[in-house]
Every structure is written in C-alpha cells, then in structure tokens.
Amino acid sequence: MRDRHSLGMLLQYVRDRRKVILMFLLYQLIFGAICALYQLENLDKLLYGVYISIFISLCISVWDFTEYADRIVKTEEMCSNLENVIELLPQATDRKETQYQEIIRGLYEDMQQLQFNTNLKESEMKDYYSLWAHQIKTPLAAMRLMLQNDEKEISSYALQEELFKIEQYIEMVMHYLRLESMSSDMILREYRLKDIVNQAVKRNAVLFINSRLSIDIMDFDCKVITDEKWLLFVIEQLITNAVKYTPVGGITISLEKNNNKEWLVIQDTGIGIKSEDLPRIFEKGFTGYNGRFDKRSTGIGLYLCKQVLDKLSHRIEVFSEVGRGTKACIDVSVRTF
Structure with a gap:
C-alpha cells in the first residue's frame, strides 16, 4: 500500500x-x-x-x-x-504560496469566528428555551389549580389571563426565532397608528380587567409607514410590561410631537425603573432590579422590541422614575418609501 x-x-x-x-x-x-x-x-x-x-x-x-x-x-x-x-x-517557498497561505489564514479566522458565533447562538437559544419552559409552566400550573378548586365557580377572566400568558410566551418565542430573517417577513406600507394601538389594547383587555387598571387612549390621528405585525408585537410587549409593573393606577397611550417628530407614548403609573438600570434595559437577558423582584422576567421582551424597532427604522426611548412610573416612546414620524 x-x-x-x-x-x-x-x-x-x-x-x-x-x-x-x-x-x-x-x-x-x-x-x-x-x-x-x-x-x-x-x-x-x-x-x-x-x-x-x-x-x-x-x-x-x-x-x-x-x-x-x-x-x-x-x-x-x-x-x-x-x-x-x-x-x-x-514554510512558503515563493510569493504565490505566501498569498495562498494568507488566504487560508483569512478563511480559517472567518471559520473560527463563524463557529464561535454559532456556538454562542446555540448556547443562548438553549438558555432561552430552558427559561421559556419554566415560564410557561407558571400559567399552566395556575390553570390546573383553578380547575382543581373545590369551588364550582371559576373566574373565566382568570382562566383567560393564564391562557393569554401562554399565548404570549409562544408568540414571543416565535418572534425570537424569526428575528434573524425578519427582513424577508416584513410588509412595509402605510397604516393608521390608532388602529394598531386599538388591536394591542384589545388583545391585552383581560390583563386590564383582572389587574383593575385603567387604560386611557388619547385621541390622535397619525399614519405610519411600518410593518403592522411587528409593530403590533412591540406595542403589546410594552403594554404587557406596563401592566406587569403597575400595581395601582393605570396606563395612558398618546401621541406627542417633539422636534418635528411624532412619538407614540405608553406611560404607566407603576414602580418605575432604577436610574442605574435604564441604560441596560435593552440588553439581551438583562432583568435589573425589577426582574430580580419578578422571578418570571426573562430580559428578552425589551431586547426583542429594540431589535424589531431598529429593523423598522423606529427609535425607542424610555424614561422612568422609581415610584412614579415609566414612559416608553416610539418614534413613528411619517417616512416615505
């Protein structure tokens, strides 16, 4: 041989x-x-x-x-x-071999970087799925306890809220998976912003009913060029966060104009966010003080909102004061195609 x-x-x-x-x-x-x-x-x-x-x-x-x-x-x-x-x-013996080896080294470095990014994404995905599995157990366990309750009457709103949470967790993981290929999933056109806001509020109605929070939607007329499905997802996430961290009071949704720009504002009267946490709220996996207080927080919601809005060319800014509430602002200024 x-x-x-x-x-x-x-x-x-x-x-x-x-x-x-x-x-x-x-x-x-x-x-x-x-x-x-x-x-x-x-x-x-x-x-x-x-x-x-x-x-x-x-x-x-x-x-x-x-x-x-x-x-x-x-x-x-x-x-x-x-x-x-x-x-x-x-050892390279001539100029041609030297150039070929430089190409090989460049490709090798690219391969190493790609492998690192792939392993990192896989690790993050596993961590997220593990956390998601624990999250979804909470509303399932709550529904099981309600059904096992000796009392004959079970609040339909309570069951609807737990079911809504399950639907939200599923929707969040689906958007998380589609985020990489979001560009191919977008349909950009002109929409009435009030219609999208009304959809988001209607879908979260059960949360307002059970939490006994007020919802005040100011009258405004604004058209925005965006993708309805993805912007609706972002507004729902912001409303859900507002409800989650607002024990009493309510939520106000309005349109503000500032420096020739229009901002959709979602403001609550909740517990607020600490000033040291504000710069990091859009980081992946960051939960801050409120997240440590609420064990169900994943630190994924606001991260997804920021990523989606960046791809839609909408800015987001968040202002908050502990004990006085939080104000989330989305730049919805009209843009041409």
Whole structure:
C-alpha cells in the first residue's frame, strides 16, 4: 500500500512538473539535432557534457521530489486535522504560496469566528428555551389549580389571563426565532397608528380587567409607514410590561410631537425603573432590579422590541422614575418609501 502511494505521488509529481521536464527534453533534442546536422567534431566530448547535465538534473529532481513528497504529506495531514491547519502550514517557498497561505489564514479566522458565533447562538437559544419552559409552566400550573378548586365557580377572566400568558410566551418565542430573517417577513406600507394601538389594547383587555387598571387612549390621528405585525408585537410587549409593573393606577397611550417628530407614548403609573438600570434595559437577558423582584422576567421582551424597532427604522426611548412610573416612546414620524 505504501509503495502504491509512493508511485502515485511520483506520477503526480511528473504531472505537476511536466512543463519543466518537457522543456528539458526539448533542449536536449535540439542540442542533439544540431550536433547531428552539422557533424560537429569532438562529439563524444560534447555528449559528455550532456550526460553531466542530465545527471545534475536528475539529482536536482530527486531533491525537488523529496521536498514535494514532504509537502504532500503535510498537506494530507492538514486535511485530516483542519482544527490545527494554521500550525501545520509549511514554510512558503515563493510569493504565490505566501498569498495562498494568507488566504487560508483569512478563511480559517472567518471559520473560527463563524463557529464561535454559532456556538454562542446555540448556547443562548438553549438558555432561552430552558427559561421559556419554566415560564410557561407558571400559567399552566395556575390553570390546573383553578380547575382543581373545590369551588364550582371559576373566574373565566382568570382562566383567560393564564391562557393569554401562554399565548404570549409562544408568540414571543416565535418572534425570537424569526428575528434573524425578519427582513424577508416584513410588509412595509402605510397604516393608521390608532388602529394598531386599538388591536394591542384589545388583545391585552383581560390583563386590564383582572389587574383593575385603567387604560386611557388619547385621541390622535397619525399614519405610519411600518410593518403592522411587528409593530403590533412591540406595542403589546410594552403594554404587557406596563401592566406587569403597575400595581395601582393605570396606563395612558398618546401621541406627542417633539422636534418635528411624532412619538407614540405608553406611560404607566407603576414602580418605575432604577436610574442605574435604564441604560441596560435593552440588553439581551438583562432583568435589573425589577426582574430580580419578578422571578418570571426573562430580559428578552425589551431586547426583542429594540431589535424589531431598529429593523423598522423606529427609535425607542424610555424614561422612568422609581415610584412614579415609566414612559416608553416610539418614534413613528411619517417616512416615505
């Protein structure tokens, strides 16, 4: 097997060096033809020089083949050990090999970065799914307790709220998965902002009923170029957060104009956000003080809102004061296509 491999390597060497070999043979033929045509004297002495040049060429070829075989062996070793390919690269012998090795190093670095990003996303996905599984158990357990209650009458609103939470968790994970390919899922056109807000409030109605919070939607007329489904998701998330952290009082939704821009404002009278937490509320997985207080918080909701709004070219700003509430503002200024 080894002899066959060596023979194959020799044949490959001849194929790779065929131009040089053919050129050498052509020179010898030309030299021999000239000697024969002109019947040069001292032909034996001239042929002696030819024999010496052939011998030297064979020696150089043997040396070159040895280096060639060594590089082939190293290349095969690299192919079987791609993780350490950079360490196994042989010393470049010419400019072309140097350039090829630079390309290999660049591709290797790109591959390492891609692998790192893939592993990071996989790890984040596993962490999120694990947290999501624990989250969804809470409303399921609450519904089971209600159904096992000895009392005959079960509040339909209470069941609807737990069912709504399950639907929200499912919707959030679906949007989380589609975030990477969001651009292909968007349908940008002009919508009436009030219609989208009304949809979001209607879908969250059960939360307002059970929490006994007021909802005040100011009268405004504004058209916005956006994707209805994704903007609706963001407004729902902001409303849900407002309800979650507002024990008493209510939520106001209005349109404010500032510096020639229109802002959709969702304001609550809740517990507020600490000033040191505000700069990080859009970070993935960040829950802050309120999140540690509420064990169900994942730190994903506001992160998704920021990512979605960035892709829709809408800015979001959040202002808050502990004990006085939070104000989330979305830039919905009319834009042309």
